[in-house]
Amino acid sequence: MNLHKAFIQKNINLMNDIPGLTADVLRLDVIDEVISGNKWYKLKKYIEDALKLKKKIIVTFGGAFSNHIVATAAACRLNNLECVGIIRGEEPQKWSHTLIKAKQEGMKMVFISRDDYREKKIPVELLTKDHYLINEGGYGLPGAEGITDILKEFDTTNYSDIFCAVGTGTMMAGLIKASLPGQQITGIPVLKNMPGIENEIKALLIPEERLKAFNLVDHYHFNGYAKYSQKLINFMNDFFDINQIPLDFVYTGKLFFGVSQFTKQNNFSGKKILIVHSGGLQGNLSLPKGKLMF
Ligand SMILES: *Cc1c(COP(=O)(O)O)cnc(C)c1O
Numbered sequence: 001m002n003l004h005k006a007f008i009q010k011n012i013n014l015m016n017d018i019p020g021l022t023a024d025v026l027r028l029d030v031i032d033e034v035i036s037g038n039k040w041y042k043l044k045k046y047i048e049d050a051l052k053l054k055k056k057i058i059v060t061f062g063g064a065f066s067n068h069i070v071a072t073a074a075a076c077r078l079n080n081l082e083c084v085g086i087i088r089g090e091e092p093q094k095w096s097h098t099l100i101k102a103k104q105e106g107m108k109m110v111f112i113s114r115d116d117y118r119e120k121k122i123p124v125e126l127l128t129k130d131h132y133l134i135n136e137g138g139y140g141l142p143g144a145e146g147i148t149d150i151l152k153e154f155d156t157t158n159y160s161d162i163f164c165a166v167g168t169g170t171m172m173a174g175l176i177k178a179s180l181p182g183q184q185i186t187g188i189p190v191l192k193n194m195p196g197i198e199n200e201i202k203a204l205l206i207p208e209e210r211l212k213a214f215n216l217v218d219h220y221h222f223n224g225y226a227k228y229s230q231k232l233i234n235f236m237n238d239f240f241d242i243n244q245i246p247l248d249f250v251y252t253g254k255l256f257f258g259v260s261q262f263t264k265q266n267n268f269s270g271k272k273i274l275i276v277h278s279g280g281l282q283g284n285l286s287l288p289k290g291k292l293m294f
Pocket of ligand 1: 037038039042067068137165166167168169170171172248251252278279280281
């Protein structure tokens with residue numbers, strides 16, 4: 001597999017008609033179509049840990065459309081580890097693109113009922129000493145620590161505001177850890193009704209890090225995880241038209257829509273904005289054909 005180098009794209013149009021306001025975008029989406037962006041960083045420390053402990057098989061959880069599932073499959077193949085995905089719900093008649101891709105990357109799938117999934121019940125045969133467990137979505141401290149490299153690998157010191165999408169909050173926790181004094185990290189949750197998310201993020205921070213500047217802006221989830229409206233699709237198409245940057249409808253479409261609105265409603269003049277494009281473009285394969293122009 002050929003991984004590409006991420007880069008910072010300067011001065012993108014935020015499409016909110018605020019004169020002079022632009023943002024730079026950290027293009028983690030270009031790293032790889034499958035192990036896109038943040039998943040690559042989130043998995044790094046887990047894989048290192050598993051190899052160090054001489055584990056042979058990675059076990060993780062996810063839904064049928066999970067970017068984490070497909071990224072884990074690819075990362076395991078790259079590191080000669082076996083992997084098993086415990087998938088939420090009965091085996092579907094028609095497999096999602098995500099599941100097909102993960103299988104192609106060598107992942108074995110175990111489908112469990114939604115009730116068992118909620119309790120994260122692990123089939124006993126997957127509990128041997130050879131198995132290494134990664135939480136759903138890669139949530140956890142090793143995941144957040146892997147993310148801190150994002151702000152170190154690129155010159156991000158002069159940004160005052162850094163925006164990211166929030167699923168489990170692991171990426172945001174990592175960005176908070178790596179942030180410098182004077183930098184504000186703003187997260188846009190893509191799930192609805194997640195009152196616990198702030199605590200989930202704080203659970204990955206030490207007390208000093210909890211005092212850093214960060215906030216969550218909870219109005220741009222479009223009714224829930226993987227839900228979308230024509231308004232979101234139109235925004236994504238217009239955004240591509242103007243900036244030539246593809247977005248996905250689950251995470252980064254909502255993120256960029258949110259930043260466009262939020263920076264319009266609040267005074268950002270003189271601020272230096274960086275938006276983390278965390279990838280996830282493979283998710284668009286589950287949209288009806290023709291919805292997106294790219
Ligand atoms: C998984 C994912 C996220 C969310 O990351 P968390 O660490 O779970 O908050 C954001 N963007 C994309 C594209 C993702 O695939």
